[in-house]
Amino acid sequence: MSKREFTVTVYTENQVGLLNRIAIIFSRRKINVESLNTSPTEVESVHRFTIVINETEEVVSKLCRQIEKQVEVLKAYYNTEDEIVWQELALYKVSTDAIAEKVKVERLLREYGARAVAIRKDYTVFETTGHREETDNLIKALEPYGLIEFVRSARVAIIKGSSDFHERLKEFEYKEPGEEVVENEFLDKKEEVFSM
Amino acid sequence: METLELVKQQGVKKATTNINGSKAVLEAFIAEGVETIFGYPGGAIMPIYDALYDYHDKLKHILVRHEQGAIHAAQGFARASGKTGVVFATSGPGATNLVTGLADAMIDSTPLVCITGQVYAHLLGTDAFQETDVINITTPVTKWNYQVTDATEIPTVLAKAFYIANSGRPGPVLIDITKNAQLQPFDYEGYTKCEHIRSYRPNPIVRKEFVEAAAQLINEAEKPFVIFGQGVILGKAEKEFKQFIEKAGIPAAWTIMGMSAIPTDHPLGVGMLGMHGNYGPNVLTNECDVLIAIGMRFDDRVTGRLDKYAKQAKVIHLDIDPSEIDKNVKATVGVWGDCKETLPMLTSLIEQKVYPQWLKKFNDYKQLEEETCIVPEMNPVCDELSMAEVINLLNELTEGNAVVVTDVGQHQMVTCRYAKYNSSKSNITSGGLGTMGFALPAAIGAKFGAPDKTVVAVIGDGGFQMTIQELGTIMQSEVNVKILILNNQFLGMVRQWQQLFHDKRYSFVDIASPDYVQVAKGYNIPGYKLEKREELKHSLQNMLEHNGAYLLEVMVGKEDNVFPMVPQGCSVSEIRLK
Incomplete structure (x- = not known):
């Protein structure tokens, strides 16, 4: 089994120290986290981690079970790129003069779907969202005109096959939830365990 | 108050x-x-x-x-x-x-x-x-x-x-x-016990269809083999487990942590698994057709070389922790659940059977191990005492009713190989981490946990010196633990590996000991040191009969090795008898 890119989605309680508890599950096996996003979900008190790693599916599935084993983790899923819709946000700071003088830059930005989020006398900040290659391409294109600063966010991803997590969460509240919520990770994998 | x-x-x-x-x-x-x-x-x-x-x-x-x-x-x-x-x-x-x-x-x-x-x-x-x-x-x-x-x-x-x-x-x-x-x-406002945390599912709902699949595999098996770990003890499922193997008629071997879940003399109990486990269970792991793992996690000290481990067998794995299923050994059928619940379900679905031919194989290997390993170890021809004969005599005197706490190393393997137990939770040892210095303090705790039982801490001369200060606790709190030091004047297990795998280059394993009897005396704990065989039984008896803590130091063979042994990197069926 060869290594490939997986996006791990983890639903957790909002708890101090949980980031560390999840991070060490990767670092323990010397796995580099390529991208990590953590933010509140649509459900109050529930947080969502989106983690990108390069690993074999065998290892990723074991990691997910070890993550889900943590007391304050509600669910962990892993998906390949074709199972998710994902985006990264990027900000580019360029000299305002360069934009004003070189019309070409403006056209370039339009071509890449960039949007100005701040325009000052000396600099302008553009923003794009997209896949890694798209933002990389715009960096390359802007470099000759003087890119002052660049920053990229972590990946955020929606799982294509997901159902309403809010409903599932309600089930978690019950002491004796239905089988649907406490599905057997191991046993259901023959079907579609990690696809919600 | x-x-x-x-x-x-x-x-x-x-x-x-x-x-x-x-x-x-x-x-x-x-x-x-x-x-x-x-x-x-x-x-x-x-x-x-x-x-x-x-x-x-x-x-x-x-x-x-x-x-x-x-x-x-x-x-x-x-x-x-x-x-x-x-x-x-x-x-x-x-x-x-x-x-x-x-x-x-x-x-x-x-x-x-x-x-x-x-x-x-x-x-x-x-x-x-x-x-x-x-x-x-x-x-x-x-x-x-x-x-x-x-x-x-x-x-x-x-x-x-x-x-x-x-x-x-x-x-x-x-x-x-x-x-x-x-x-x-x-x-x-008072204390309310916690019974539910929404993100935590300690007791999974058992899925019947997989218990049924497991039962079918068992019913079709010709050479089924049960291996069990501490999960049986932690799940308080000793009775359920016994009923299961007795109805199924399947030979069962324990990991070091599962030991004492069934009495060590149970007719279906075929011994200990792992690096220094018994011969038959290790060899036959690679011959069984259905391997039923219960409450154990396939530690590398149990499996030996993984790519040569039970490849011929269909594997059923019962565990409460889903992250253990498939972690080291791929399961044909995984049953996620508390074995207190899953075992009776399984028992009700299996046929009552016996496997005389299959069981005989275990007994034949046992015979071989007895002849080449156990009998010579129990009856050494030299003057030096062997660890095995000390444990054997201890069994005789405690009749398998003591709680035995071991440290880590050769004495631990020998004790776990030879100690007899009648009841569950009697074997206390540091299994997974292998923490030297565990036994003395753990024995103190064990005495508080099982006050009606005789608690014997079997410790090597290396491990004892790691937490020797707890003699002070024994003194002050008057804890009635029996301390049995098996002193081979070496860090024996490391020395054994250096002998076998590093050309006898004994690098920093020669460890000096203080006068333990004097040390104990300083803590007001009576003690005795012996080297001669004729003193052994009487001294053990003295230790056990003494009202209160007692330290007995037994000098044993300096360069004795623990066998059988699965050398690291070898398959369980390549276990060496000498």
Whole structure:
């Protein structure tokens, strides 16, 4: 089994120290986290981690079970790129003069779907969202005109096959939830365990 | 104990008492049925110790000599009693001294609740005196940990701690409480036990279809083989397990942690698995057609070389922890659930059977092992005593009724190979982590956990010197443990490996010992040292009959090796008899 890119989605309680508890599950096996996003979900008190790693599916599935084993983790899923819709946000700071003088830059930005989020006398900040290659391409294109600063966010991803997590969460509240919520990770994998 | 003053809060209907955080901790202990605490005081946990002063009639506190001793004692207590062990330690060095025990309890699934003091909340992160980031240090070695900075959290956090520690797959929990929270008075509404955490599912719903699939595999098997671990003991499913193997008629071998779940002389019990386990169970693992693993996790010391492990067999794996299924050995059928629940389901679906031919194979291998290994070890022709004959005599005298606590190394393997047990929770050892220095403090705890039993700590000369200071605890708390030192004047297991795999280059394994009998005497513990065979039985008898702690040092063969042995990197069927 060869290594490939997986996006791990983890639903957790909002708890101090949980980031560390999840991070060490990767670092323990010397796995580099390529991208990590953590933010509140649509459900109050529930947080969502989106983690990108390069690993074999065998290892990723074991990691997910070890993550889900943590007391304050509600669910962990892993998906390949074709199972998710994902985006990264990027900000580019360029000299305002360069934009004003070189019309070409403006056209370039339009071509890449960039949007100005701040325009000052000396600099302008553009923003794009997209896949890694798209933002990389715009960096390359802007470099000759003087890119002052660049920053990229972590990946955020929606799982294509997901159902309403809010409903599932309600089930978690019950002491004796239905089988649907406490599905057997191991046993259901023959079907579609990690696809919600 | 002073009576708590009831304070009715205006506008609040619930009756509350005004107590401080420290008292709330002790009230939680009482509500959870805690009787014994193992601990060591210090600056940041002083308010809790101050509160404890008033609770001495309800809570017994055992003052250890080092925090590592406290946590190993709590482990011994938990392992002997099945209850949660409880530890107190102060911040900084007190807390870091717990780390080895936490790691040991984590890997061996031992339920513990450890309370550490912490500096005042406003000092966190300032490198205050005796401040250490204990939460982050202990995260990888705890099932759950939490820092309390506000006393009002204490009742719910402790309820969660006890619930998490001893439910599902048990494990250690650490609660770090800042000094201000210990001192802070608050309106205490009483203690409610925790029964549910929405993100935590200790008891999975068992899926019948997979139990059925497992039963079908068992019913179709011709050479089925059961291997079981501590899960049977932790799940309190000894009876269910016995019923299962007896109906199925399947030979069963134990891991070092599963040992004593069934009596060691059970007719279907075929011995111990693993690197120094019995010959038959190791070889036949690679011959069975259905391997039924129950409450065990396929440790590398059990499996040997994984790519040559039971490849011919269909594997059924029953475990409460889904992350164990498929982790090391791919299961044909995984049954996720508490074995107390899954085993009776399985038993009801299987046919009553016997496998005389198959069982004979185990017995033939046993015979071979007896002849080449066991008999010579038990009856050495030289003057030097062997560890095996000491354990054999010990069995004879205790009749398998003692709790035997072992340290780590050659004596541990020999004891686990030869000790006889009649009842569950009798074999206490550091299995997963292999912590030298475990036995002496663990034996102290085991005695509190099983006060009616004889507790014998079998320890090597290396491990004994690692936690020797706990003799002070035995002295002060008058703990009736029998200390049996098997002294081969070497760090024997490492020496054995150096002999076998490093051309006898004995690198720093020659360890000197103090006069243990004199040391014990200094602690007011009587003792005796022997070298001669004719003294052995009588001396063991003296030790066991002595009313109180006793130390017996037995000099054994310097360069004896433990066999059989699965050399590292070899398959279980390549086990060597010599």
